[in-house]
Amino acid sequence: MTVLTVAPVPPDEIFALTRAYNNDDYPQKVNLSAGVYRTNDGEPWPLPVVQEAEKQLREDNNIFRHEYTAIEGDIAFLPLARDLMFGFDSQASSEKDAATKARIGTVQTVAGTGANHLGAIFLARHMKPRTVWLSNPSWANHLTIWELAGVPRKTYPYYSAATRSFDFRGMMSTLESEAEEGDVVLLHACAHNPTGLDPSKEQWKSIIDLCERKSLFPFFDSAYQGFASGSADEDAWAVRYVLNEKPQMEMCVAQSFSKNFGLYGQRVGAFHYVLNDGAQDLRDTVVVNLCHLIRGEYSMGPTAGCSIVKKVLTSPELTAQWYDDLKTMSSRIISMRQALYDELVRLGTPGTWKHIIEQNGMFSYTGLTPLQVYALKDKYHIYLLKSGRASISGLSPKNVTYVARAIDKVVRNFN
Template sequence: MLIEDQSANSATKSTSSFSSLPDAPVDEIFSLNHAYATDPNPNKVNLSLGVYRTEEGQPWPLSSVEQVEQELHSQNNPARHEYLPIEGDREFLDHARDLMFGFNKNDTDVEKEAKAKKRIASVQSISGTGANHLGAAFLAHHLKPKHVWVSIPTWANHHTIWELQGIERKGYPYFDASTCAFNFEGAITTLENEAEEGDVILLHACAHNPTGVDPSKEQWKKIAELCQRKRLFPFFDSAYQGFASGSADEDAWAVRYFFNLSPPLEMCVAQSFSKNFGLYGHRTGAFHLVTNGSKPAETELVRKNLCHIIRGEYSMGPRYGSTIVKRVLGDSALRAQWQKDLTAMSSRIKRMRQALYDELVRLNTPGSWEHIINQNGMFSYTGLTLKQVLTLRNEFHIYLLKSGRASVSGFSEKNVAYVAQAIDNVVRRDV
């Protein structure tokens, strides 16, 4: 059609193409964060966003990360803004894979490990969200699962990511509100009776978001056995490795157990470096798809297909964060410093859990609060009701999610007594 014809046509066209779009949901966490930022009350407390904060409520660039930043700055490398390859930075990917799957330890059987590494196709992603997305896009195209099973509840973005791929989402029970613990029986029974061969099972590698409740090692073994027997496809989301317990090995236990099963399982892992390196805005992550190793050429085929999606969507991952991570993980002194950084973050969070618990016990707040110290990682599922959460927000300027999820790193020695007193107040109104 001629250009003149097109403009004549559009001049007579009066209806808009987008007027009947459905309304899109607002992200609860980011809108709460905005409400907090614009609240003038001096006592306000932000327990909404999943980011690490210091005692002073400030962001904390890790010492190991800062050392590398200074080094990079002084090097003044002219290639520092160049494109990465489509798959990402290979050296970074090798370190990311080794950290996740536990390779290159002192007691390694080199030949066995080389074979194991060949099962894994790794590519760089736009942090953990991008790794989840890449995995969902790849599996929707090439595995074509009937369903993806997510825990009830789960990180809200899991729903969005899989909804956008057009895969039907189903839920398996996860949180037992009466005990504030993992509902193992509910989860295993639902998956046993209802999941179908080829379905994807989304699992949080550690520090489950939002509940802070993880399966025990014995329970993980039973979940793995179920996946193997029913030929379900495990999809691990690992956003808190090392951040949860302070040990990267401990936090990867479940992933490594599934990976080392015999006969080998096909599975995948979305790996984020947002929390454990504090690189939130630098969108640093990796996606690993694990083949069963029966056909050696398959890993390369998977990698090429992942690169095909990457090229069409964002061409390649960002350079800055992955450069930092590879430098820290590849240098023994920096890695030792990183370990200290992880310990500093995870132990402050544990101290804050204990402090909140102690205050609630001291106040004799009605109910049981042990779950606050038993839960793991960045979040606590407090057990507070929607009404109580809204009262905390409106009367006390304390911001947590409607589900009662609190980001523990928002607590400090200065605000914990205030928050505990407010919780005590709202709970007593309902007794």
């Protein structure tokens, strides 16, 4: 008789915390664990532009809306995703743009997670890197994805606990001395998860120069384009710098539409492989091999969410409205960072808290210890990751004072 041998694995921390939060009946409970946007009332916010797109799609009543698409995804969606990521203007395409676009192979994926996974198994099979370098810390799922791809993982320093800042010197020193030719370096395009700390443009240039000089392969994870700063162009700066200023470098990009369109459950994403200039003839071969992997996993990306994105990005009016919605989300998160910081300063909470307003994007690496995090959960029903990562979108004018006072109390108790 065949006996299944399987060992337990630890539950996903974020989903476990969300489940605990949902089962908590305390009236002042606060969820700072889930990476989803919330309004000032703590409610989900279907973007107004998404609701308008859904309305138009219902009116269109496209009889083909439930049909199969191509293995590489919705054919009309692919160039829209590419152009948004890399900054091409579909209304003013030049010969140079056409040559650059020919370097990029694009397929639709099951959101950003699927794009990361597809990229990892594609590189594991065809590039066979000895190591993938992940930031320490990084999004926990990066560890799982590359483990499942069978690529050995190492980490480069990213966060300085002493200063609560980006450890640029540590990152550069480690990659310079230890990374080897052909290694993959996983880079967060903007709004680093979980720290909220991003390199400056000058630091990005140094990081990319190092990758070029040592023949390291950059793998960008772009989960927050437009959501972090309110500008889709600003949040794609590092990716576009490599494309336009380093034409002899290859790279790939995992692109998610979960945060910037609020399509968390629709699973809309894309994976882009960028060939070096002169290797355009290989693009179709790259796409065919990506499709081979897609076919064996999920056959093609889901259509409902990408139809919404497609409707928005093909309408100048809806695109303009989307940009306004991005500003609404990013500005609310910035205001909540400021409110939390101001209240902690007003309370005289021990320690320094300026990092909260120096970080950007959805998350803040608060600097709270696991014991302090557990105390926040057990005594005050405030849920955040044991690393101290807090989702700023869970703050609102209604709870930020309560959260700040709870942090003040636990910090004082553990000082």
